[in-house]
Amino acid sequence: MRPYSQVLERLRASGLRPTRQRLALAKLLFDKGDRHVTAEILHAEAMSANIRVSLATVYNTLHQFTAAKLLREIVVDSSRSYFDTNTDPHHHFYFEDSGRLADIPGDQVVVAEVPSPPAGTTIESVEVVIRLAEEAA
Amino acid sequence: MRPYSQVLERLRASGLRPTRQRLALAKLLFDKGDRHVTAEILHAEAMSANIRVSLATVYNTLHQFTAAKLLREIVVDSSRSYFDTNTDPHHHFYFEDSGRLADIPGDQVVVAEVPSPPAGTTIESVEVVIRLAEEAA
DNA sequence: GTGTTTGCAAAGTGTTTGCAATTTA
DNA sequence: TAAATTGCAAACACTTTGCAAACAC
Numbered sequence A, B: 001m002r003p004y005s006q007v008l009e010r011l012r013a014s015g016l017r018p019t020r021q022r023l024a025l026a027k028l029l030f031d032k033g034d035r036h037v038t039a040e041i042l043h044a045e046a047m048s049a050n051i052r053v054s055l056a057t058v059y060n061t062l063h064q065f066t067a068a069k070l071l072r073e074i075v076v077d078s079s080r081s082y083f084d085t086n087t088d089p090h091h092h093f094y095f096e097d098s099g100r101l102a103d104i105p106g107d108q109v110v111v112a113e114v115p116s117p118p119a120g121t122t123i124e125s126v127e128v129v130i131r132l133a134e135e136a137a
Numbered sequence C: 001g002t003g004t005t006t007g008c009a010a011a012g013t014g015t016t017t018g019c020a021a022t023t024t025a
Numbered sequence D: 001t002a003a004a005t006t007g008c009a010a011a012c013a014c015t016t017t018g019c020a021a022a023c024a025c
Helices: A004-013 A020-030 A039-048 A055-067 B005-013 B020-030 B039-048 B055-067
Strands: A071-079 A082-083 A091-095 A100-104 A111-112 A121-134 B073-076 B082-084 B091-095 B100-104 B110-112 B121-136
Touching: A004 A020, A020 A039, A020 A055, A020 B082, A039 A055, A055 A082, A071 A091, A071 A121, A082 A100, A100 B110, B005 B020, B039 B055, B055 B082, B082 B100
Parallel strands: A091 A121, B091 B121
Antiparallel strands: A071 A082, A091 A100, A111 B110, A121 B121, B073 B082, B091 B100
């Protein structure tokens, strides 16, 4: 977890001014434990919390937070971007029917034998996504 | 590898008429070994091969082939869809700078300890993507 | 002939951008 | 007050859709 109190210093360290919008979005993101949000979800939450923020600013903020390593972007759906408040290396369940994303807890997935990267490249990340269908087999 | 010769029967089995466009696209896809294409790439290839196909038909065909299990869709980039002619379970390197996708050969990645799926769900697939940055560390 | 498929152009969706007005330091 | 940030609307890239013409069986 990344307490909201750390956010202010993190923003400063990244040269991001702690504006009303950024602080409010940070509060929504980091006050409730680990979360997976899309821009649209976060914008809707801000609206219901009576925070006036444009969708464009939500997009900007999500990307700035990602650059500041407060968030991690997760690619599971070619039509939407997800952002994860848990930036530690870990993996995901993706519920295909509902579009929900969930962390796979702890070390429940282990990738053994990671291959060495092709010459001239470096491994940025190793991501495991387990796609799930709702309903039993 | 899935020889082109099997395609015709596969199409019939899926209730897809072997039209000029579908056969030509199948030839492009399956005659050259394992491939990773986007709709735009395949359309461009068809154009240079003097095959008259609209982009809309390329999209339709890619989805129909995917439904017929001749292709597998790979999600690595939230702005483009990739299709893989290798439908066997396997994993991928993704070259973030160039947008290229490559199979990780054989058993060079092993996911040990796949967690059991949450109640009421079935595992559809386990996908590993190793994201690569070009240039050495 | 009948139902399927195609191609086009228009519509759709999620995301980004240009720029004037506003806010922060 | 200088520089950063916001909000809006327009622009964007990729993908899907509606429908008449062309095609497969």
